[in-house]
Amino acid sequence: MSIDDSAAPRIARRRPYLSWLALVVVLVLIVGAIRSVANNPYIDWSVTRQYLFNDQVLTGVWMTVRLAVISMLLGIVLGILVGLARLSRNRPLAQVAASFILLIRGVPVLVQLLIWGNIGLFVQTVKIGVPFTPIEFWSSPANDLIVPFVAATIGLALHEAAYMAEIIRSGVLSVDRGQSEAAAALGMRPGRIMRRIVLPQALRVMIPPTGNQFVTLVKGTSLVSVIAGGDLLTQTQNIAATSYRIIEMLAVATFWYLVLVGLAGALQVVLERWAGKGHTR
Amino acid sequence: MNQQDPIIEARDIHKSFGQVTVLTGVDLEVWPGEVVCLMGASGSGKTTLLRMMNHLETPDRGTIRVGGDLMGYRLHKGRLHELSPSRVADQRRQIGMVFQHFNLFGHKTVLENVIEAPVGVLGLRRSAAIERAQDLLAKVGMHERADAYPAQLSGGQKQRVAIARALAMEPKVMLFDEPTSALDPELVGGVLAVMRELAASGMTMVVVTHEVGFARGVADRIVLMSDGVIVESGPPDEVLDRPRHERTRRFLSAMR
Numbered sequence: 370m371s372i373d374d375s376a377a378p379r380i381a382r383r384r385p386y387l388s389w390l391a392l393v394v395v396l397v398l399i400v401g402a403i404r405s406v407a408n409n410p411y412i413d414w415s416v417t418r419q420y421l422f423n424d425q426v427l428t429g430v431w432m433t434v435r436l437a438v439i440s441m442l443l444g445i446v447l448g449i450l451v452g453l454a455r456l457s458r459n460r461p462l463a464q465v466a467a468s469f470i471l472l473i474r475g476v477p478v479l480v481q482l483l484i485w486g487n488i489g490l491f492v493q494t495v496k497i498g499v500p501f502t503p504i505e506f507w508s509s510p511a512n513d514l515i516v517p518f519v520a521a522t523i524g525l526a527l528h529e530a531a532y533m534a535e536i537i538r539s540g541v542l543s544v545d546r547g548q549s550e551a552a553a554a555l556g557m558r559p560g561r562i563m564r565r566i567v568l569p570q571a572l573r574v575m576i577p578p579t580g581n582q583f584v585t586l587v588k589g590t591s592l593v594s595v596i597a598g599g600d601l602l603t604q605t606q607n608i609a610a611t612s613y614r615i616i617e618m619l620a621v622a623t624f625w626y627l628v629l630v631g632l633a634g635a636l637q638v639v640l641e642r643w644a645g646k647g648h649t650r
Numbered sequence: 651m652n653q654q655d656p657i658i659e660a661r662d663i664h665k666s667f668g669q670v671t672v673l674t675g676v677d678l679e680v681w682p683g684e685v686v687c688l689m690g691a692s693g694s695g696k697t698t699l700l701r702m703m704n705h706l707e708t709p710d711r712g713t714i715r716v717g718g719d720l721m722g723y724r725l726h727k728g729r730l731h732e733l734s735p736s737r738v739a740d741q742r743r744q745i746g747m748v749f750q751h752f753n754l755f756g757h758k759t760v761l762e763n764v765i766e767a768p769v770g771v772l773g774l775r776r777s778a779a780i781e782r783a784q785d786l787l788a789k790v791g792m793h794e795r796a797d798a799y800p801a802q803l804s805g806g807q808k809q810r811v812a813i814a815r816a817l818a819m820e821p822k823v824m825l826f827d828e829p830t831s832a833l834d835p836e837l838v839g840g841v842l843a844v845m846r847e848l849a850a851s852g853m854t855m856v857v858v859t860h861e862v863g864f865a866r867g868v869a870d871r872i873v874l875m876s877d878g879v880i881v882e883s884g885p886p887d888e889v890l891d892r893p894r895h896e897r898t899r900r901f902l903s904a905m906r
């Protein structure tokens with residue numbers, strides 16, 4: 370080797386001609402599909418534009434947001450309780466939690482929503498009292514209490530709780546046992562160890578699947594249209610039923626679901642950043 | 651409790667995990683201000699015995715008293731009744747523990763790690779806890795990294811923080827389980843130096859270690875375990891240089 374060769378030879382990178390070709394093909398297909406939908410003579414896009422911010426549609430959007438957020442919050446709270454019960458050393462408690470999860474996950478949400486929506490058919494009154502005695506503090510006819518919004522919220526929240534319980538359980542199990550042992554060795558009590566040491570670290574593992582759950586839930590709220598839940602899909606379907614603008618109204622619904630899911634995704638990114646602190650960068 | 655009472659008093663400790671018998675009748679006393687090094691081959695039950703001293707492990711038979719408290723139990727009419735987890739937690743306040751793998755709280759900064767228990771368990775005011783933490787971090791040479799997260803520290807730095815964290819509870823006794831075994835060789839010295847200083851300050855310490863040099867220099871007593879029992883116990887020069895038992899000789903020659 371001569372001294373002149375001391376400069377290292379330049380690297381010639383491989384050119385991914387095939388990938389470029391594939392990209393071009395895909396772009397052509399996408400543009401073609403968009404054009405064919407946009408110029409479709411059977412779809413009147415002006416109707417879609419006209420209804421995008423229609424009052425009834427916005428009411429539906431707002432209901433969908435409320436359903437998703439309230440069910441999620443209730444689901445998280447209940448899910449924490451069920452998840453921790455499932456992890457508890459108290460065997461009967463863990464068994465009850467496991468059965469709850471099995472039951473809820475074993476029945477399609479659509480079926481569960483229909484059951485809650487039609488609860489008035491087999492339950493006349495809801496009361497709070499001492500079981501097996503006539504003592505009664507409060508009661509109400511089921512049909513007055515379980516209005517579609519309540520039925521939808523109960524159905525979605527229970528479903529959410531079962532999945533959150535599993536997410537919380539796997540999150541807690543993902544935290545190294547040394548963490549709770551170190552906390553115990555410092556004299557911390559079990560509840561405090563869970564709250565201050567284990568759950569915050571489980572959170573990092575829990576947020577991505579929780580975000581996915583929320584996105585699924587936002588879309589899942591559309592199922593409550595079967596019990597006239599007043600959500601986005603219910604409203605757009607109602608409009609379509611009278612105006613016969615079925616595809617146009619589905620496009621309105623599609624637009625709003627994409628917006629809501631996009632927002633949920635952005636929220637997830639923010640939460641993941643926040644929960645990742647202290648983790649190896 | 652007066653000066654004549656041991657800080658730790660283990661009586662007739664037995665323990666097995668399923669088929670594996672780990673401890674078969676261990677008696678051990680640790681006196682105030684004493685530094686005891688627990689040595690012995692891997693698997694001889696050192697960790698199990700140490701963890702029993704703060705009830706992270708429960709004995710099958712026998713009792714452990716720390717500072718006069720019967721760890722994990724209440725004696726009533728000749729029977730031992732298990733204490734609630736909260737009562738056990740209260741008993742653990744007087745015992746500091748340092749783990750082989752540090753176990754710093756990963757989501758908290760160095761300072762937050764050290765003040766967590768003083769604030770949350772002892773009810774110290776945050777400002778007072780921070781002051782105490784800063785003193786301790788200075789002592790272990792970590793005051794400049796108070797705002798770092800554990801993941802940003804070397805093993806040696808983590809272990810020094812872990813020692814400060816345990817000391818922040820002002821324990822009566824400190825337990826160390828192979829505190830330098832997970833460290834790169836060049837980081838061992840810094841941790842041992844901190845422990846040496848702690849011993850010199852009069853802290854009662856039980857140290858599981860394979861560091862013969864540290865044991866010789868710092869221990870008041872070396873306790874050697876083998877096959878579930880204590881086979882030798884005495885001052886370092888006696889145990890290390892004039893062991894009475896064949897098993898001790900074998901262990902020591904394996905160490906060199």
Ligand SMILES: Nc1ncnc2c1ncn2[C@@H]1O[C@H](COP(=O)(O)OP(=O)(O)O)[C@@H](O)[C@H]1O
Pocket residue numbers: 667670672690691692693694695696697698699
């Ligand atoms: N939680 C446990 N479950 C089952 N076996 C265990 C457990 N902890 C320790 N052991 C066993 O007990 C024996 C003693 O372990 P240990 O006390 O860790 O020894 P040392 O610290 O002296 O190396 C080993 O054989 C180990 O495998």
Ligand SMILES: [Mg+2]
Pocket residue numbers: 696697698828
């Ligand atoms: Mg060990």
